[in-house]
Amino acid sequence: MNLSVNPMNPAFKGTMLIPYTELQKSGKESNETMRQIGKETAKFAKPEDMQVTKDGILVKVEDSKEKEYQAIIAKYGINIQKVNTPISKNDNADLSTYTFMVNKIDPQNAKARAEKYAQMQEPDKSKEYINVYNQFKQSPYSAEKAEA
Numbered sequence: 001m002n003l004s005v006n007p008m009n010p011a012f013k014g015t016m017l018i019p020y021t022e023l024q025k026s027g028k029e030s031n032e033t034m035r036q037i038g039k040e041t042a043k044f045a046k047p048e049d050m051q052v053t054k055d056g057i058l059v060k061v062e063d064s065k066e067k068e069y070q071a072i073i074a075k076y077g078i079n080i081q082k083v084n085t086p087i088s089k090n091d092n093a094d095l096s097t098y099t100f101m102v103n104k105i106d107p108q109n110a111k112a113r114a115e116k117y118a119q120m121q122e123p124d125k126s127k128e129y130i131n132v133y134n135q136f137k138q139s140p141y142s143a144e145k146a147e148a
Contacts, residue, residue, distance in 0.1 A: 001024070003136070013083065014058050015059070015061075015083055015084065015086065015087065015141065016058070016059045016060075016061055016066070016080045016081065016082055017058055017080060017081045017082075017083045018037065018054050018056045018057040018059065018073065018078060018080050019055060019056040019079075019080075019081065019085060020056045021056075021087075022078045022079055025077075031140070033076050033077075033119055035141075037073060037078065039071075040057055040072050041067075041069075044061050044062075044065055044068075045059050045061055047059075048087070049075050049087055050087070051087045051088060051096075052096060052097075052100055053085075053119060054105075058083070063123055066082070077114065082115055083136070094098055095114070095117065098114065098117050098128075098129055098132060099114040101132050101133065101135075101136040102114055102132055103115075104136065104139060104141040105135050105136055105139050105141070109146055
């Protein structure tokens with residue numbers, strides 16, 4: 001008997017997508033919903049196992065915890081999907097995070113600030129990132145601030 005098994009790339013194992021369309025559908029207090037989902041997700045994944053994409057938020061979850069994670073997120077009215085999309089480890093992760101934070105704390109100037117940040121050199125780039133991170137932590141969008 002010849003059994004063929006389709007090997008799955010380990011980078012894809014347990015990759016979940018929290019689609020933005022689901023977050024928009026949930027409607028009520030989406031910032032609060034995102035904070036709660038973020039807190040729950042932090043119990044299942046390290047920051048490097050999460051990525052913001054154009055379709056939603058990717059989260060790499062251990063296979064053994066997949067159903068538990070889906071159930072916890074479902075209580076917020078969000079349907080997440082298992083996808084074959086790896087979490088990319090790229091050099092622009094800090095730019096993506098910086099852009100996300102600036103879009104929340106200074107949406108009017110976010111594009112210009114992100115473009116300027118992309119052109120900066122060290123150590124100015126690190127100083128700017130820390131400055132924005134500290135502002136974001138104190139903003140109503142931060143999970144840390146929400147817990148205070």
